[in-house]
Amino acid sequence: DTGVSQDPRHKITKRGQNVTFRCDPISEHNRLYWYRQTLGQGPEFLTYFQNEAQLEKSRLLSDRFSAERPKGSFSTLEIQRTEQGDSAMYLCASSQGGDGYTFGSGTRLTVV
């Protein structure tokens, strides 16, 4: 499979716990994006990387959120001290330059 893969597909966690998601982009894509999607809404931008550099972060990305892409390949998104409002689908996408994204299937987070 040469698409964008995300792991895990589903995560249920208790409020206050930390969670980490992984995204493996298409190998030749230099840009990697994280989005969050809640029910009935379009994806909302969180952050993006060009190679290993994190170039932009949304105001949605509070201090509890951190993203890394250490070698310019896969990326991780960590949420510390999860809150119920963090429940959403977390989407990863990659692109080569500014062309259309290829999205992964997402990680659905449920905070109970």
Next chain:
Amino acid sequence: AQSVSQHNHHVILSEAASLELGCNYSYGGTVNLFWYVQYPGQHLQLLLKYFSGDPLVKGIKGFEAEFIKSKFSFNLRKPSVQWSDTAEYFCAVNNYGQNFVFGPGTRLSVLP
């Protein structure tokens, strides 16, 4: 800041009916425009995109969209929908490599 609006939250059609989904964006500069589709339980997929040139663009599965610069619109059309077109449709704007801004989505239900 860029924003994208989609005219309809939910559209219900019978098979073979014609489809037009409205999309308007607010941004004064040059943008790239996209339509994405999300089938039930699946990830976002690119339907079509406009960068420049002919304002009528054709995408996959018989979809097309027309860019009207004076109206800041990029409406999606299909002459005859099928039951398999039931999905959520998202319009998105990208300013030359910056992050994408998505509309809230339009849910299309096609009745067999």
